Amino acid sequence: MEQLLAEVEFLKEKVVKSERLNESIVKTAVDAIITIEEDGSIRSWNEAAQRIFGYHSNEIVNKSILQIFPNKYINTKVEIDIKRLVKIWLRNKIGQITELSAIRKDGTEFLVEMSASSWESNNQFFITGIFRDITERKQTDFSLQKLSHALNTTKEVVFMTDTDGVFTYINPQFTKMYGYEPHEVIGLKTPRIIKSPKNKRDFNLFWKKLLNKENIASSQYTNIKKDGTIINIEGSADPIINEEGEIIWFLGVHRDITERLKVLDHLKEALAKSKESDCLKSEFLATMSHELRTPLNSIIGLSSLIDESTPKEDVLEFNKIINSSGEHLLDIVEDLFDISLIESGQIEVVKRQVNLQSVLLEVDRLMKTEQDKLDKNHLELNLIVPKEYKNISISTDAIKLKRILKNLLKNALKFTEEGYINYGYNIYQVDDKTMVKFFIEDTGIGIHKDHQELIFEVFRQADGSFGRKHEGMGVGLSTAKKLIILLGGSIWVESLEGNGSSFFFTIPFEQENSLIELNSKLENDNKNTQLKTILIVEDDDSSYEFIKSVLELKNINYKRAENGKIAVEYCNNNSDIDLVLMDINMPVMNGYEASKQIKSVNPKLPIIAQSAYAIFGDKEKALQAGCDDYITKPIVMEDLLTLIYKFLD
Structure with a gap:
């Protein structure tokens, strides 16, 4: 009997110890441990539950478990499942882990992870649930998802290695830029994949800086892709250090700057050309000034020396130099016009x-x-x-x-x-x-x-x-x-x-069907022009004097009209005009309009347009206005006489 009593006492003590152990575990657990009776009322509430949900045990024990769940579950299948917690849902969830929303005493809604187990005592059914606040974990998971999305969609190449330089991660852009698939890279050391023309000494210095926990600032260098193509890279590297101050990984970021460098090279080239253009412009302006002033110096200087007392021999010599300088000026102007018209496509x-x-x-x-x-x-x-x-x-x-x-x-x-x-x-x-x-x-x-x-x-x-x-x-x-x-x-x-x-x-070498040879000699010089009269339509006195002198030299009669309006009136009121030399740029009425009006009354009267513009389209405009031919200033005497003889039959 004594032995039996001793065994009973031993068992009681063992039970007490077991209960104390359980109480200790429940009390010190980091997760909320809540026991629920068959009707859904809370039987027990540990300190972790108080910390997580905000309710003290004397505020929540014997209250419905629905108190810790938000109203959104009301009138839903979840609410029905919770009300029938013992009979249906919890029994089906025994041994499973379920995520659901919970609500704290202050009304804050948060996510919990719940696992449940059932047990019986004195023929009464109980459920004990373990609740873990997973809000922070979910936030971390979301952050990791965002980070993963960013790494997968970024245009930058991102990779990670361990402390030995072995690849542990590459993003899709790495494959796109270097041509290596993940299975060709993970587990291999970086020098085998990211091959750079850098020498071994530079690479060892680079690695030494990383091991000394130094960040490698963004710098430019060249790498070789899988297919052997050399690309220009801008990259940086950083050690990742844990809480103990130890390096656990290295993070590398690369970007392909090949096209950017090409653009920069083009910009540098353009800048150099712009500077060269500025220098050429300055040089051209200085040269132009010199080239224009030199013949003008002769023309103005020598012409100022000529007066009534100048010996004939000197006048002839001065005239020769003045004429040569004038032709030189004309060559300069014609060269500039040619360049301008050719480059503008108007030639x-x-x-x-x-x-x-x-x-x-x-x-x-x-x-x-x-x-x-x-x-x-x-x-x-x-x-x-x-x-x-x-x-x-x-x-x-x-x-x-x-x-x-x-x-x-x-x-x-x-x-x-x-x-x-x-x-x-x-x-x-x-x-x-x-x-x-x-x-x-x-x-x-x-x-x-x-x-x-x-x-x-x-x-x-x-x-x-x-x-x-x-x-x-x-x-x-x-x-x-x-x-x-x-x-x-x-x-x-x-x-x-x-x-x-x-x-x-x-x-x-192109030929036409009929061969026409060029003859540069003046023809028809012996034509009888003494009975012919030419109307010189010219507002500029010096130009008029030149044409007048040419006509007098060939014994051709002439009259003058200072603008287009006077020319129209004269031609309409007089029948003695055989040819009109029509200047284009004049006051009151220009040569185009005057030619139109003259031709409307005298369509057979020949008109030769003369212009100092000499640009593409000017001749066509003159012909459209009714002129029969066109000559540009400065007028060469032989060319003028050729045209005059052509129309004075």
Whole structure:
């Protein structure tokens, strides 16, 4: 019996110890442990439940479990399940983990994770639920989701390695940029994947900084992709340190800046060109000032010396210099106009059948005059045309061809002090095309190979310094090249510095059905013009005096009208006018309107328009207004007389 009593006492003590242990566990648990009776009332409430839900045990024990759930569960399946907690829902959820919303004493709604178990005592059924506040965990999960989304969608390459440099993570952009799939990267060391032309010493220094917990600031370098392509990279690296101050990972961020560097290079190039353009502009303006003022100095200076007392010999000599300076000014203006009109696309190519030798003979005559002006008659100026091609005629723009040849020959004369200048043409075949190949050879100073392309740029010269020996604006060769391209050809130069230059250019060999040879001589000079009268419509006195002098020289009668209105009235009221020389730009009524009105009354009266504009479209406007022909200022006497004889039958 005593032994039995001892065993009973032992069991009681064991039960007491077990209950104390359970109470201790429940009391010290970090999760809320709540026991619920069969009717849903709360039987027990531990300290963690008090901390999590805010209710003291004496406030909640014996109250309904619904008190800790929000109203949103009312009239829902969840509410019904909770009311029938014991009989249906909890029994089905025994051993499962369920997430649901709960509500604190202060009304705050939050998420909990619940696990439940059932037990019986004295034939009474109980459920014990363990509730864990998962609000922070959910927030962390959400943050991780956002971070994961950001890493997956960012345009930056992001990767992580362990402290040995072994890849532990790469984002999709890594695969897109470097070409490696995750299974080809994870578990391998970075030098095997991110191959850089950096030397081993630089890489060891880079790694040493990271191990010393130093951040690697964003810097630029090059890497090699899987396919071998070299790309420019901007990257940074940072050690990730835990609470104990130990490095646990390294984070790397890369971005491809190849295109950005290309754009920067283009911008730098554009900036350099802009600076060069500014320098060229300044150089051009200075050169232009010099080139304009030099002939103007001769024109203004010498003309001021001429009066009644000036000896005839001096007047003739001064006149020769003034005329030469005026032609030089005209060349400058024409070069500038040509460049401007070509670059704006407002230049017209008018092809006609011309005899090549006749064109070159006319150019030769002009160059002989130029040679005399430059005091270089000691140079041999040789026109070379093969016998078999002397009577060749082609369809081209003769005016532009002459200008090309003049510019190239003037260039040769300028830079040749001794020796010779040979020029001419030949015919040769290129693929299926027949081309005329012109050449200009000189024994001048030559061109350095670095400058042979530059000389064809507008306002550029091989020597652009202010102290250069040879004058000019640097537009002659550029104009020639652009005109050659307009005619369908090309130009190039062969030269050695100090050993002369050879310029070559081509134009297409084209012919019309009927051959018309160019004749530069004046015709019809013997026509009887003494009975003819020309109306000079001109508001500018100096221009009028020039035309008047030309007509008097040829014994042609003339009258003057100072503007278009007077010209219209005179032509309408007089029948003695045989030809009208119509200036375009005049006060009261311009030449276009005056020509229209004159032609409306006298449609057969010939009108020759004269204009100082000389731009693309001006001639067409004059012809549309009724004019029969067109001549540009400054007017060359021979050209004016040719037109006059053409209309004065």
